[in-house]
Amino acid sequence: xxxxxxxxxxxxxxxxxxxxCGGGGPGSGGGSISDDGITLGVLTDLSGVYADLAGPNAxxxxxxxxxxxxxxxxxxxxxxxxxxxxxxxxxxPEIANTKAREMYDRKKTDAIFDVPTSSAALAVATIAGQxxxxxxxxxxxxxxxxxxxxxxxxxxxxxxxxxxxNGTGTEVTEHxxxxxxxxxxxxAFGQDMEAKxxxxxxxxxxxxxxxxxxxxxxxxxxTFLLKASAHKPKPDVVGVMQAGGxxxxxxxxxxxxxxxxxxxxxxxxxxxxxDIKSIGxxxxxxxxxxxxxxxxxxxxxxxxxxxxxxRTGVTPTFDHAxxxxxxxxYLEAVQRAGTDKAEDVAKTLDGMKFDDVFARNAEVRxxxxxxxxxxxxxxxxxxxxxxxxxxxxxxxxxxPADKAFAAxxxxxxxx
Amino acid sequence: xxxxxxQAFNGLVSGGFYALLALGLAVIFGMxxxxxxAHGALYMLGAFGAVVLSDSLGLGFWWALLIVPLVxxxxxxxxERLLVHRLAALDPLYNFLLTFGIALVCQDLMRMKYGSHSxxxxxxxxxxxxxxxxFTFPTYQVFVLCVAAVVCLAVWLLLTxxxxxxxxxxxxxxxxxxxxxxxxxxxWVTPVFGFGAGLAALAGVLAAPMRAVNSSMGADLIIIVxxxxxxxxxxxxxxxxxxxxxxxxxxxxxxxYVPVLSQTSVYLLMAVxxxxxxxxxxxKEEHA
Numbered sequence: 143x144x145x146x147x148x149x150x151x152x153x154x155x156x157x158x159x160x161x162x163c164g165g166g167g168p169g170s171g172g173g174s175i176s177d178d179g180i181t182l183g184v185l186t187d188l189s190g191v192y193a194d195l196a197g198p199n200a201x202x203x204x205x206x207x208x209x210x211x212x213x214x215x216x217x218x219x220x221x222x223x224x225x226x227x228x229x230x231x232x233x234x235p236e237i238a239n240t241k242a243r244e245m246y247d248r249k250k251t252d253a254i255f256d257v258p259t260s261s262a263a264l265a266v267a268t269i270a271g272q273x274x275x276x277x278x279x280x281x282x283x284x285x286x287x288x289x290x291x292x293x294x295x296x297x298x299x300x301x302x303x304x305x306x307x308n309g310t311g312t313e314v315t316e317h318x319x320x321x322x323x324x325x326x327x328x329x330a331f332g333q334d335m336e337a338k339x340x341x342x343x344x345x346x347x348x349x350x351x352x353x354x355x356x357x358x359x360x361x362x363x364x365t366f367l368l369k370a371s372a373h374k375p376k377p378d379v380v381g382v383m384q385a386g387g388x389x390x391x392x393x394x395x396x397x398x399x400x401x402x403x404x405x406x407x408x409x410x411x412x413x414x415x416x417d418i419k420s421i422g423x424x425x426x427x428x429x430x431x432x433x434x435x436x437x438x439x440x441x442x443x444x445x446x447x448x449x450x451x452x453r454t455g456v457t458p459t460f461d462h463a464x465x466x467x468x469x470x471x472y473l474e475a476v477q478r479a480g481t482d483k484a485e486d487v488a489k490t491l492d493g494m495k496f497d498d499v500f501a502r503n504a505e506v507r508x509x510x511x512x513x514x515x516x517x518x519x520x521x522x523x524x525x526x527x528x529x530x531x532x533x534x535x536x537x538x539x540x541x542p543a544d545k546a547f548a549a550x551x552x553x554x555x556x557x
Numbered sequence: 558x559x560x561x562x563x564q565a566f567n568g569l570v571s572g573g574f575y576a577l578l579a580l581g582l583a584v585i586f587g588m589x590x591x592x593x594x595a596h597g598a599l600y601m602l603g604a605f606g607a608v609v610l611s612d613s614l615g616l617g618f619w620w621a622l623l624i625v626p627l628v629x630x631x632x633x634x635x636x637e638r639l640l641v642h643r644l645a646a647l648d649p650l651y652n653f654l655l656t657f658g659i660a661l662v663c664q665d666l667m668r669m670k671y672g673s674h675s676x677x678x679x680x681x682x683x684x685x686x687x688x689x690x691x692f693t694f695p696t697y698q699v700f701v702l703c704v705a706a707v708v709c710l711a712v713w714l715l716l717t718x719x720x721x722x723x724x725x726x727x728x729x730x731x732x733x734x735x736x737x738x739x740x741x742x743x744x745w746v747t748p749v750f751g752f753g754a755g756l757a758a759l760a761g762v763l764a765a766p767m768r769a770v771n772s773s774m775g776a777d778l779i780i781i782v783x784x785x786x787x788x789x790x791x792x793x794x795x796x797x798x799x800x801x802x803x804x805x806x807x808x809x810x811x812x813x814y815v816p817v818l819s820q821t822s823v824y825l826l827m828a829v830x831x832x833x834x835x836x837x838x839x840x841k842e843e844h845a
Contacts, residue, residue, distance in 0.1 A: 195674070365813060
């Protein structure tokens with residue numbers, strides 16, 4: 143009931159828009175491309191809490207991948223008829239379910255991209271398995287997509303809870319902050335993050351001295367911060383797993399209660415550049431977290447980000463870059479396979495090693511369809527360290543691809 | 558014990574927000590019999606007002622505290638005159654839908670303009686902490702509690718010690734009788750609506766330095782405020798204020814001792830109150 147009040151007129155705004163299609167005439171498709179073309183569907187949060195970090199610009203990232211693919215292959219492209227459609231799932235699994243079915247069955251979509259919110263992503267993975275069409279998860283963090291709920295049509299492209307927890311939990315503990323107090327939102331993502339962080343902290347020799355599940359959404363975290371600061375033994379670091387507006391609340395209140403002065407550091411489970419802008423770089427300076435990518439991490443990323451900004455007006459988040467990467471690799475796989483038949487495309491992708499603007503030292507793992515790639519433990523820069531607009535992130539350590547993600551889960555059977 | 562007191566105090570701070578919002582809802586409901594669903598949106602607009610004044614005009618927190626409630630009170634009066642007023646004679650459901658619609662429009666407009674991520678607020682006053690003897694607490698949050706308490710007290714004095722207050726209370730409790738005495742209750746309707754809107758905006762400005770400022774901040778909060786108003790007794794002013802502070806404390810202490818119930822404690826209390834005293838803690842049974 144609580145969420146439904148805030149459900150805005152987004153339903154009205156969820157008009158699937160046709161874009162990027164050059165309007166190729168009938169009969170222009172190649173023989174082995176079904177329905178005379180390829181359709182990429184971006185199912186994302188177009189209006190809610192994740193609309194800025196994914197959202198309309200994730201759609202534009204996929205459109206950009208299509209344009210780049212067309213430019214690169216010209217007349218040799220497997221088909222000229224490539225279109226991008228999108229829909230708003232409002233972060234609700236039941237809406238994601240309906241929209242994914244509509245995309246696969248009625249709109250002839252060959253592959254779905256993005257889908258933030260774990261419960262929604264799990265729903266889409268199930269439909270992908272039933273419809274025998276591909277799904278590239280970018281926005282959702284749950285490890286279940288490549289574990290218990292894996293299937294041979296679903297890929298995990300950008301990140302997962304293990305990557306975040308392993309990077310931050312292990313590194314911060316080994317750095318000397320051994321006692322942790324975890325504050326996590328009481329729903330699937332938060333619980334998953336709490337479990338993964340606890341495991342990582344313990345195996346690095348640290349200890350979780352206290353933890354609290356918090357209501358969601360919540361605007362008063364003072365209770366939990368007070369509990370943490372009064373806790374015996376004293377925690378060295380508070381790990382917060384909140385996202386979006388709740389993360390802003392918890393950090394603002396962490397500042398007001400001056401936990402930093404009490405020698406209790408702050409570590410954040412999942413953070414996007416949009417969060418840093420909301421909270422203010424000054425307030426977060428020094429905070430450590432793990433990310434899959436950041437826009438100015440090297441020249442290759444920077445050049446792409448400049449092109450993306452030209453198209454959209456914003457600096458890309460890792461979700462945007464990963465959507466571009468997944469769409470590009472998918473189209474290249476179709477090109478190599480010479481067909482858009484999901485099984486054949488999957489065969490081309492499985493085991494593939496690649497490097498692109500987003501993923502470095504990447505491999506599409508055959509066993510569980512997890513794409514492993516380098517991850518980055520980073521720190522928010524002091525404002526004085528920033529040299530240009532949106533320059534927030536300082537690299538602390540690159541976590542190599544084979545360490546960044548968990549080994550394939552025994553729970554995953556592709557069938 | 559210290560931790561208990563500290564948490565209780567922390568509860569009073571968040572209770573201050575509930576009380577300010579519930580107070581506005583209660584006076585509006587009392588006078589107009591309108592459940593103002595746009596109240597959460599006004600709170601959100603109040604917080605955005607502080608951000609906009611600081612970002613585009615360079616006006617700090619204190620200016621925002623003065624200007625934003627006045628501007629939104631004026632906007633509230635305009636909405637009452639142009640829209641709410643026209644539906645007053647119809648089933649209350651129409652105004653319920655109208656204000657709910659206004660809330661959605663405000664929320665989506667702010668999202669179109671500012672996106673769905675939160676806005677940074679640079680103008681936070683009182684960066685330090687205050688030593689309260691047994692424990693220290695962020696000065697700003699102590700200030701928020703003081704403002705909430707003073708405003709609630711001032712409204713109470715206004716209603717009980719002034720002629721305007723007497724008229725408003727009479728019109729709230731017995732509209733027919735009051736009119737029969739020859740008092741034009743209608744002319745007070747617009748200012749009261751504006752006043753309630755101003756209170757919500759005030760709460761919003763107070764929230765900007767300590768909470769996330771985004772288009773959905775009001776929608777998330779208003780559900781609890783409705784529960785507060787129901788628990789206090791619909792339209793009862795002391796009920797709204799008392800229940801506001803009570804719920805704030807209940808949530809804070811609940812989080813400390815029974816974290817499992819932190820999400821549901823408010824609604825459990827509401828269910829119990831409705832079973833035992835259907836008119837709310839301070840409410841009077843309506844006689845048909």
